[in-house]
Amino acid sequence: MRILGSAVLVMEFFVMGFAMLLAKDNHEPSTIIAGAIIAILMLLTPGLLKKRTGWILGSILQFLMIGYAVVVPSMAIVGLLFGGLWIAAIVVGRRGEAIRAELMASRTPNP
Template structure:
């Protein structure tokens, strides 16, 4: 799960940075505000890559997904990109857990086979 989620978060890192470039052209938002918000989002997405296995890491990832969707009020295209990354985040968690379970079953099966060969 960690690999898939981290890949999604790295993609978000770049999307947040590019959204900052778009928001910088807006007249009603200061550049300081844009880069403060985008910087926090970018740093959070990188930090979450390392926090995924810790308690609350996945929930913080969901909070980032929500913030990405809400950023559509400043840059309208972010509504779509936020929903896309929200779907990717869900898929990363859902299928990542299935992959982790399959790997655990395979490792258990291999350990049993090796134990059976050792006793034979």
């Protein structure tokens, strides 16, 4: 679960960097600063994914990335794609952890 979530957040960091490059010529510096804050948080959040707060922060960042479509309209589509990947990381990760717990329980030796 953490590996998939981390991969999504790091890829989003790069996408936000490209979005800021698109926005730099036509928008105010405050929109670039907001994008930079979102990007930096996306780079730091994978370290927090061991706890529930990391997943909550990651979910909030997904909405902020979609919201950046106000500045760069193409970010709406990209944000929705990454939002889907984020949801997939949560669903597939939980399913994988359940299977792993089952395997670990079946490997314990019986006395």
